[in-house]
Amino acid sequence: MKNLLFSFEGRIGRGRFWFGILMCILSALIVGLVLGFLAGIVIGVTSNGNTSPDQLQGAVFMLVSLPIIIFACWTQFAVMAKRCHDRGKSGWWSLLILIPLVGLLWAIVDLGILEGQPGKNTYGPPPLKRA
Numbered sequence: 001m002k003n004l005l006f007s008f009e010g011r012i013g014r015g016r017f018w019f020g021i022l023m024c025i026l027s028a029l030i031v032g033l034v035l036g037f038l039a040g041i042v043i044g045v046t047s048n049g050n051t052s053p054d055q056l057q058g059a060v061f062m063l064v065s066l067p068i069i070i071f072a073c074w075t076q077f078a079v080m081a082k083r084c085h086d087r088g089k090s091g092w093w094s095l096l097i098l099i100p101l102v103g104l105l106w107a108i109v110d111l112g113i114l115e116g117q118p119g120k121n122t123y124g125p126p127p128l129k130r131a
Contacts, residue, residue: 004082005075011086012079013127017111020079028072035064080107085123086116 004012004020012020081091087110097103119126 004079006078008078008081008091009085010082010124011116011121011127012082013086013116014083014112016127017079017083021076021112024072024076024079028068031068032065035061035068080111083111083116085121086127087111087114088117088121088123 003010004016005023076097077091077094080094080097084091084093094107096106099106116126
């Protein structure tokens with residue numbers, strides 16, 4: 001699991017790609033819901049200055065969320081880079097996901113549906129088939 005979510009080296013097949021993406025989405029959703037719930041409870045106090053509780057709540061939520069967003073992006077790009085490697089492409093191709101709609105369609109088709117290169121390529125041996 002550590003290699004799947006944190007390393008940018010090697011190759012993974014379609015099954016591991018979808019598993020990694022699902023793990024990224026579920027963990028981001030759970031953490032986001034928990035943080036949103038906690039931010040609503042913890043910052044329910046009134047402020048004594050010009051800052052309203054809503055502004056304070058938003059600022060705290062953003063400060064706490066930033067490291068989590070960076071972590072989520074890192075893991076998602078690590079999974080996509082390894083899948084790009086399996087397709088014989090540089091991991092930099094994963095940046096296409098940043099293009100609205102086009103990037104998502106590219107990721108679904110190229111990374112999620114199409115098969116990887118058979119045999120060894122520049123990025124290593126093919127991923128092992130799992131039964």
